[in-house]
Amino acid sequence: MNNYSIFQKIIKKEISANILYQDKIVTVFDDIKPKAPIHILIIPNNLIKTANDINKKNKDIIAHMFYIAVQTAKEKKISQDGYKIIINCNKHGGQEINYLHMHLLGGAKLKTLY
Numbered sequence: 001m002n003n004y005s006i007f008q009k010i011i012k013k014e015i016s017a018n019i020l021y022q023d024k025i026v027t028v029f030d031d032i033k034p035k036a037p038i039h040i041l042i043i044p045n046n047l048i049k050t051a052n053d054i055n056k057k058n059k060d061i062i063a064h065m066f067y068i069a070v071q072t073a074k075e076k077k078i079s080q081d082g083y084k085i086i087i088n089c090n091k092h093g094g095q096e097i098n099y100l101h102m103h104l105l106g107g108a109k110l111k112t113l114y
């Protein structure tokens with residue numbers, strides 16, 4: 001299913017989203033159906049479909065995504081209380097949109113899976 005075009009359109013501002021930050025490498029925006037008081041998505045501007053597609057050539061993009069996720073947590077003032085950064089991969093991981101994204105979740109005590 002090629003639903004990754006949704007995120008490509010958000011990057012190009014062809015469909016609306018509350019974009020919080022954008023640079024040459026990543027775009028950061030509010031999740032449309034928040035599962036926590038703060039639920040933000042961090043995505044690379046160039047398509048990487050899943051975590052399985054991280055490789056030697058693009059791995060620095062992931063480091064930048066992580067850095068921007070933490071900066072965003074600080075800006076949203078949730079870093080002291082804490083937050084989760086989650087990447088879902090494929091069917092068993094619960095990935096619905098086939099475009100690699102980090103979920104930044106916080107603003108309340110969140111359930112753990114384990």
Ligand code: 5GP
Nearest residue numbers: 006017029030031032033088094095096097
């Ligand atoms: P996944 O389950 O693939 O890890 O997460 C996909 C996330 O994208 C979900 O939390 C969902 O709410 C969010 N999402 C899906 N479509 C849109 C959209 O059109 N706009 C925004 N802002 N978020 C979306």
